[in-house]
Amino acid sequence: MHLTTYSDYSMRVLMYLGLQQDKLVTIAQVAEHYTISENHLTKVVHFLGQQGYIETVRGKGGGLRLKREPAAINLGQVLRLTEGDEGLLPCVNGVSDCCILPACRLVSILRESQAALYQVLGKYTLADLLNNNAPLNKLLATDS
Numbered sequence: 001m002h003l004t005t006y007s008d009y010s011m012r013v014l015m016y017l018g019l020q021q022d023k024l025v026t027i028a029q030v031a032e033h034y035t036i037s038e039n040h041l042t043k044v045v046h047f048l049g050q051q052g053y054i055e056t057v058r059g060k061g062g063g064l065r066l067k068r069e070p071a072a073i074n075l076g077q078v079l080r081l082t083e084g085d086e087g088l089l090p091c092v093n094g095v096s097d098c099c100i101l102p103a104c105r106l107v108s109i110l111r112e113s114q115a116a117l118y119q120v121l122g123k124y125t126l127a128d129l130l131n132n133n134a135p136l137n138k139l140l141a142t143d144s
Helices: 005-019 027-034 038-050 075-083 106-121 126-130 134-140
Strands: 054-057 063-066
Touching: 005 027, 005 038, 005 054, 005 063, 005 075, 005 126, 005 134, 027 038, 038 054, 075 106, 075 126
Parallel strands: none
Antiparallel strands: 054 063
């Protein structure tokens, strides 16, 4: 399975903000730490704000920060939101022009696999990624 870059960036933004202890940070700071595009991050930040995971403060001295406690941010829920309803293959959602679809057993196996992925991720929160993670803290530490 290959998750989208959008999901990857969403998780990265949440981890970065989770380590900042309510400090306001800018998209530019996040982009610089991860060496990724500010334009892509802007879209991700906008989406995460719409979903209530982060809050943005406009104007001079503005920025973004987590709106929820890390323990209240479920990784499975975030991934479901960022990945959408896409199945591992189109046939998993019943949309396919595949000629073997009516007899294919792979579809049910893929559905089960996808459900297992979300079940495992649903056991974890952002706090699980951040707590007692000195190496991550060191890599994403900010000077301000």
